[in-house]
Amino acid sequence: MINIFAITFNLLLSVLMLALITWFEQEEIKITVINQEHQEDIKKLQKIVQINSWLKDVVQPMIKVQPSSSEEANEYLIKYFDENFIDYNLLIKKYLYEDEGVKNIDLSYKINTNDIDKLIGFVKMEYKNGFLEFKELTMDDKGLTGVFQLIQPYQEDDNASN
Amino acid sequence: MGQFCALNIQSDYATVLFVKKNRKLFTVIDQQTIDISELSELLKNKKDYYISIEQDEVIDEKISLQSLIKNDSVIKNSILRKLNESLHSKQIIFNYLRLPNNKNDETTTYQIDGVYENEYLKSLRLINNWDMIKSSTTNKFSLFSISKQCVTEESYFSIHTYSDKITILAIHKDILIFSRLNTIIANNAETRQMNMVDEITQTIAYVQQQFRDIEFSLIALSGSIGIDDVIPEHIFMSSNLRITVLYPNTFVSGFTDEEPQHYIFALGSWFIPKKFQFLPNIIFARRQYNLFSKILLVASTIIVLSILSFTYEKFNSYSTLLENYETIKDKLVKIAHHTDTYSKEELKKSLKHIQMAEKYLQYHPSDMTYSLKALIELQKPETLHWRYLDDNLLFDATFKKSFNSLNSLYQFEKKFYKEFKNMDSNFTNKYSTQTDYTKMIFYTVVSIENNKEIQPEQTRRKRR
Numbered sequence: 001m002i003n004i005f006a007i008t009f010n011l012l013l014s015v016l017m018l019a020l021i022t023w024f025e026q027e028e029i030k031i032t033v034i035n036q037e038h039q040e041d042i043k044k045l046q047k048i049v050q051i052n053s054w055l056k057d058v059v060q061p062m063i064k065v066q067p068s069s070s071e072e073a074n075e076y077l078i079k080y081f082d083e084n085f086i087d088y089n090l091l092i093k094k095y096l097y098e099d100e101g102v103k104n105i106d107l108s109y110k111i112n113t114n115d116i117d118k119l120i121g122f123v124k125m126e127y128k129n130g131f132l133e134f135k136e137l138t139m140d141d142k143g144l145t146g147v148f149q150l151i152q153p154y155q156e157d158d159n160a161s162n
Numbered sequence: 163m164g165q166f167c168a169l170n171i172q173s174d175y176a177t178v179l180f181v182k183k184n185r186k187l188f189t190v191i192d193q194q195t196i197d198i199s200e201l202s203e204l205l206k207n208k209k210d211y212y213i214s215i216e217q218d219e220v221i222d223e224k225i226s227l228q229s230l231i232k233n234d235s236v237i238k239n240s241i242l243r244k245l246n247e248s249l250h251s252k253q254i255i256f257n258y259l260r261l262p263n264n265k266n267d268e269t270t271t272y273q274i275d276g277v278y279e280n281e282y283l284k285s286l287r288l289i290n291n292w293d294m295i296k297s298s299t300t301n302k303f304s305l306f307s308i309s310k311q312c313v314t315e316e317s318y319f320s321i322h323t324y325s326d327k328i329t330i331l332a333i334h335k336d337i338l339i340f341s342r343l344n345t346i347i348a349n350n351a352e353t354r355q356m357n358m359v360d361e362i363t364q365t366i367a368y369v370q371q372q373f374r375d376i377e378f379s380l381i382a383l384s385g386s387i388g389i390d391d392v393i394p395e396h397i398f399m400s401s402n403l404r405i406t407v408l409y410p411n412t413f414v415s416g417f418t419d420e421e422p423q424h425y426i427f428a429l430g431s432w433f434i435p436k437k438f439q440f441l442p443n444i445i446f447a448r449r450q451y452n453l454f455s456k457i458l459l460v461a462s463t464i465i466v467l468s469i470l471s472f473t474y475e476k477f478n479s480y481s482t483l484l485e486n487y488e489t490i491k492d493k494l495v496k497i498a499h500h501t502d503t504y505s506k507e508e509l510k511k512s513l514k515h516i517q518m519a520e521k522y523l524q525y526h527p528s529d530m531t532y533s534l535k536a537l538i539e540l541q542k543p544e545t546l547h548w549r550y551l552d553d554n555l556l557f558d559a560t561f562k563k564s565f566n567s568l569n570s571l572y573q574f575e576k577k578f579y580k581e582f583k584n585m586d587s588n589f590t591n592k593y594s595t596q597t598d599y600t601k602m603i604f605y606t607v608v609s610i611e612n613n614k615e616i617q618p619e620q621t622r623r624k625r626r
Contacts, residue, residue, distance in 0.1 A: 003456060006459050010466045013470075014465055020477075021472060035483070039490060052502050060508075
């Protein structure tokens, strides 16, 4: 009789353990799916952290220094011209004009290729308040000539943007 | 075997030996003679019973069957049918033994030994736990078995007496060829003694006459006759056969010299081969049930252990996964906690700025010049012309070089165009050559245009 009890107990235990194994397997599948989702979320968040860092270090400082009005934007462009027109023989190609919420000015330049310092300075030149877009560049034995455009974004007030 | 109980159940009392086995040596650790009513209590919690039962009426027949019958169940049924004719429907338990015969004989004779089930079970029912019964037989076969253990002669008589009962066996070549159980009726000890001697000597004479070709050499005495002085002397004088006493003390310790004579049947009970055991079907059924249940228990235990091991593995795997889940969750919470959130307005501003940067910083002359790095390292370009207008980009570079020999021009061209082929292919690259081979002047214009899909990450470059 003890044997029968033991056999019954063993069989019951087997059934319970099989049920437990099935439960473990189902839970494992659930946890694996959740883990994968969490991993993907972590990757997304890590990417967001990187983007945030980039926004904080690069983009937002640039936005902060943008002029707050169209007039101020004009002043920035004019100031740039005045600071550089002698070094790079800048000439006004197209005077201040507006395009999709930014102020622009097109400038031509001419640099002697023998003046290495100026050449390097020109190549490294940045427009910290906005963007500098080259339109044309020609280099020959006479020198470096061409046209570039200065783009000056500015903070539009709410009424203007609406 | 370890420790076991050897029992001899008589009509109103029982002798019980508690025996310990150590290899081939047996040690009697306790011996008791008790009333049969106390037997079940005495055997409580004891294991492995070897039983010898006194039966006044036994079946001792010889039955002949056709030699062609070989199948055991057919033989058994045939014997049972023949026995039933004289049994008047009494239930029996029997064993049969094929007696030697000539090959050409048409019939085979079987020695049938059996007990009447009702009387036999009456004694067995004194024992509560039938699962512990390892062997059960009658006193005759116990005496036969212990005689075989003690006597090495080829042909001999084994005689056992206790109280008024005499058991006489004739054994030849380890085969029981004759047996007789008798009870002496006498008014006094002297008559009893004389009757006993007569009974024994007459039986011996009868057997010697029946089996003339067998030369019996010995009479082995046991029981009360084994410790008697007078009767053996009379037997010796009548039969002229050597007299000896069964002396199991050589392989069974724990007895004084004459003590075993009181327990001869119990001592013989554990040497009984299966063919001389009388076990009712219910014991076989219980044995089979026990065996089957043990097999099932072992099998189910193996299954349980296997599943347990598998479950443990699964549990480990689950625990590891759960730990992993906790770690990942903590990491996620930590990262989420340390991730700044921006207002929609701020993001809108940033997006606008990024879109502007994408638009205005898409192309830069230095990017194009850099793509010509390998060619420029070979020969400084004479002119560079870069133009970006209305989303159309065009970049021309003129390379000019004079050579003193055609071979050096040839080698330079080879190297130049190889480097040209290896150039970055995000743009459409082409060249037109106007080399003057007469004057050995290399002249090629390399053009790059943006009329192919551009990978922004590789080509965009921020300029402020």
